[in-house]
Amino acid sequence: MDQQKYQQLMNKINEAVKFENEDIEKARQMYLQISEELLNEAKTDKINRIDFLDMANKYYEKAQTLENKNEEKKSNIKFKDICGLQDLKDEIKLKIIEPLKYPEVFKRFNKKIGGGIIMYGPPGCGKTLMAEAAANEAGVKFFNLNAANLRSKYVGESEKNISNIFKEIRQNAPCIVFFDEFENLGEDRNTGTKYSRNEVSQLLQEMDGFGNKDKQVLFIAATNAPWFIDIALRREGRFGDSIFVGHPDLQARKGIFIQNLIKKPISGNVNFNYLAEKTNYFSGAEIVSVCENATDKVLKEFIKNKKLRQISMEDLETAILNKKPLASKWYDNAVRVLRNTGDNEFLEVIEKNYNHNLIVA
């Protein structure tokens, strides 16, 4: 390794150390990258091979320690914290929460624990939130996987990673395995690269291992782009159930406003029903952002004139007017792509949930 490369590596290590306190996941990714670079170095530099391997191992272990720390930091969100989405909650209850509570009942009805659900829909509407809540409700271990960490979790080819992770999953059953941003992983085998094709085949094989026997694992996948998902993954026994996670309805929007404002000083004229009515097709995340923007307005005023006041209805209405919900973009694109691919299963559901005239332009 030449001097310049060595210096770059040292800089990276220093940077990773700094991130350990600020952003654990970022630090973990950096350590993995460093470890991989060192492994590559070991391949080319025969003289110092052992030293490089040692170092690669050291930083790999560091990444793993951070991963455990990350898991401990898991949220304690529960179903009651998620507004709306009752059908999805019921499905998760049926597949894992109740069978764990009442194993005898479910056994008598020959109902197995686990299975697979794909949640699909526009961004910011509670998919990731729901997966975390599911694990907390069921009180089981939660594996949060995405294409990036499947590739990097174990240094080496991703097929080997997938197989190692599934080994860990089997050992920890009953558990929930969450594939976030699933489109990046379960990419369509016809359009995907060779790399992703191998990954998908591997994933299918591993999941089939859970299909027939009662392995007590619930697989939940989330995506904004269901059309990218290989049809083979959607087969019964793999991710058999697809559930649309759309924009919060009136009641849910009201709930999200209440959740995000109730602990703050708000004036008596704040009308939650009215706020919910004015935010049709806002995502949950966009409603959170409206509440934040109204809060910021009050605090900015305070910084300027040191007079503190409550958040008013006017602040919230202004924040709503200033926010352009991205819903129509997602729906327009979804309908266009699905009409092209002829994927009627998703298209029908999405069209049913979409009324262009109601979307704020």
Ligand SMILES: Nc1ncnc2c1ncn2[C@@H]1O[C@H](COP(=O)(O)OP(=O)(O)OP(=O)(O)O)[C@@H](O)[C@H]1O
């Ligand atoms: N139904 C909901 N109830 C309460 N809060 C919600 C709801 N939906 C969204 N939120 C808020 O929006 C934030 C983002 O939601 P989340 O990350 O679950 O969206 P997502 O569907 O996974 O989005 P993406 O597709 O972009 O990953 C949440 O952290 C929460 O604050």
Ligand SMILES: [Mg+2]
């Ligand atoms: Mg998400």
